[in-house]
Amino acid sequence: MKATGIVRRIDDLGRVVIPKEIRRTLRIKEGTPLEIFTDKEGEIILKKYSPIGELNLFAKEYAEALAQATGMIACITDHDQVVAAAGQRSREFAGKEISRELDRVISDREMRCFHSGERGKISLVENQKENAGAVIVQPIICDGDAIGSVSLIGKGNGEKFGNPEKMLVQTAAGFLGRQMES
Known part of the structure; x- marks a missing residue:
């Protein structure tokens, strides 16, 4: 996994903002479906969903x-x-x-x-x-x-x-x- 040095806080509704630079690089637009995974170490992984x-x-x-x-x-x-x-x-x-x-x-x-x-x-x-x-x-x-x-x-x-x-x-x-x- 690649560290970005970017830290975000969770808001009162449980949301986290994905930084614009990362969204642009990964082509994540508003409405892009993301799958959510967790691993044994407690990490959360977001992956673009492809039907x-x-x-x-x-x-x-x-x-x-x-x-x-x-x-x-x-x-x-x-x-x-x-x-x-x-x-x-x-x-x-x-x-x-x-x-x-x-x-x-x-x-x-x-x-x-x-x-x-x-x-x-x-x-x-x-x-x-x-x-x-x-x-x-x-x-x-x-x-x-x-x-x-x-x-x-x-x-x-x-x-x-x-x-x-x-x-x-x-x-x-x-x-x-x-x-x-x-």
């Missing part, structure tokens, strides 16, 4: 099916990281922290297509190498909240997504969102 993390194995299998059906890279994310990735070069994405641009697309709650060769490309993960192919992103909505995304990354330059790819990511995101609700 998609509960579907980890299922998400990996779904990403593999998408990649196999399309021949593209398929990624499933929560608000923090790529939970599952499949297809060629998927190791560049698996387990990595998502980019701020992708977090914005998820928060906007609308499908977005980014075609290669056009301005306004998107990086799915922080410090991503140049992405030559087109990218399509569909946010996953669960109980009215945007909790992650399903993305397909195209193979090459000049590639554009058609209705079949759009329908695939919409179906995947809709299905994963409904799995979280049950």
Whole structure:
């Protein structure tokens, strides 16, 4: 565990303020769900809660099916990281922290297509190498909240997504969102 040197007191309602610097670094915003753990030494551990993390194995299998059906890279994310990735070069994405641009697309709650060769490309993960192919992103909505995304990354330059790819990511995101609700 890393010491910060910051000390906070509990108020009369039992609340503790998480310092702004830590919230910014860990991307904790108002309304971000946190899990609370305790250990044997009496320490309290706060961890960002990822509902998609509960579907980890299922998400990996779904990403593999998408990649196999399309021949593209398929990624499933929560608000923090790529939970599952499949297809060629998927190791560049698996387990990595998502980019701020992708977090914005998820928060906007609308499908977005980014075609290669056009301005306004998107990086799915922080410090991503140049992405030559087109990218399509569909946010996953669960109980009215945007909790992650399903993305397909195209193979090459000049590639554009058609209705079949759009329908695939919409179906995947809709299905994963409904799995979280049950």
